[in-house]
Amino acid sequence: MNKGMDKLAYKIDYIDGILTFTIDREEKRNAVNDEVMNGFKEIVTTIYENKDVRFLIITGAGAKAFCSGGDLSEFHKLQTEKDAFGMLSKMGTILYEIATLPVPTIALINGTAVGGGCEIATACDFRLVAKDAKCGFIQGTLGITSGWGGGTYLLESGLKQDFALKMLVDSSTYDADKLYEIGWATNIFEGSKEVALENFIQHMRKIHPSVHHAYKEIKLRSWKEKNMFERVMEEIKLCAKLWESDEHIEAVNRFLNKSNK
Numbered sequence: 001m002n003k004g005m006d007k008l009a010y011k012i013d014y015i016d017g018i019l020t021f022t023i024d025r026e027e028k029r030n031a032v033n034d035e036v037m038n039g040f041k042e043i044v045t046t047i048y049e050n051k052d053v054r055f056l057i058i059t060g061a062g063a064k065a066f067c068s069g070g071d072l073s074e075f076h077k078l079q080t081e082k083d084a085f086g087m088l089s090k091m092g093t094i095l096y097e098i099a100t101l102p103v104p105t106i107a108l109i110n111g112t113a114v115g116g117g118c119e120i121a122t123a124c125d126f127r128l129v130a131k132d133a134k135c136g137f138i139q140g141t142l143g144i145t146s147g148w149g150g151g152t153y154l155l156e157s158g159l160k161q162d163f164a165l166k167m168l169v170d171s172s173t174y175d176a177d178k179l180y181e182i183g184w185a186t187n188i189f190e191g192s193k194e195v196a197l198e199n200f201i202q203h204m205r206k207i208h209p210s211v212h213h214a215y216k217e218i219k220l221r222s223w224k225e226k227n228m229f230e231r232v233m234e235e236i237k238l239c240a241k242l243w244e245s246d247e248h249i250e251a252v253n254r255f256l257n258k259s260n261k
């Protein structure tokens, strides 16, 4: 790192066909700011330009959090529905691009995944969840709904409809065992996340990439038929409307004031 320069908010590693994107803001529980969004955009471009990439892994730095959602201190400055829609639709579009990549995507959930963090994980094809991690669509506690399209991915994820909708309306966190029981977690792991990942992909690795691309195409064809992108954008509009509400503004102020004490 150059002297005087801030460290990047994310890391991108590439080893042997595996591209790993790590949100690197441990001190903010890996909250997504504008720089992280741009990093996500960068990996989408990298994957389309580099045919050697076979898997995308998304994870968070440290052991505490996978991702705590949008950076409340940064995005709280957005005051109008229009401004909120600008930020939400930027990330929502990037997340849709990630969700529609031709390679398998894996959320390696090393710790808490809440709010937008839970949306990022839900947009991935698979979720490997650390035994002590808690995850949830907690947006309701802030007086808003999921704002990056995660509600739509969840409702299309094949989870029993009542479980999926309950996760959204509950707005609370679930532990790893419960997440596995309802089908949101693909696997639960204890110990090293790298080992958990290796165990998970060891069979997939032996399969030719064209087979993976074909299966993703089948999945994504059905999404296109269901107008997923349009539905994601409608979801984002609903969140942008609630963004201006007193309830949202007060809830975020409460969180930020508590954190600053």
Ligand SMILES: CC[C@@H](C(=O)O)C(=O)SCCNC(=O)CCNC(=O)[C@H](O)C(C)(C)COP(=O)(O)OP(=O)(O)OC[C@H]1O[C@@H](n2cnc3c(N)ncnc32)[C@H](O)[C@@H]1OP(=O)(O)O
Pocket: 027, 028, 029, 031, 064, 065, 068, 069, 070, 071, 072, 073, 074, 075, 112, 114, 115, 116, 117, 119, 138, 139, 142, 145, 146, 147, 148, 255, 259, 260
């Ligand atoms: C905007 C998009 C929207 C969507 O579309 O879904 C959302 O994502 S809304 C949801 C936003 N996320 C949250 O409401 C989660 C807020 N964070 C927490 O509830 C907790 O921090 C935690 C994730 C459960 C972790 O708790 P803990 O381990 O006890 O850590 P602290 O609470 O002490 O936090 C440490 C440090 O990190 C800062 N922090 C945490 N999350 C965020 C965040 N989302 N944005 C900005 N900053 C965040 C927190 O303020 C602390 O900072 P300092 O006080 O400076 O140490």
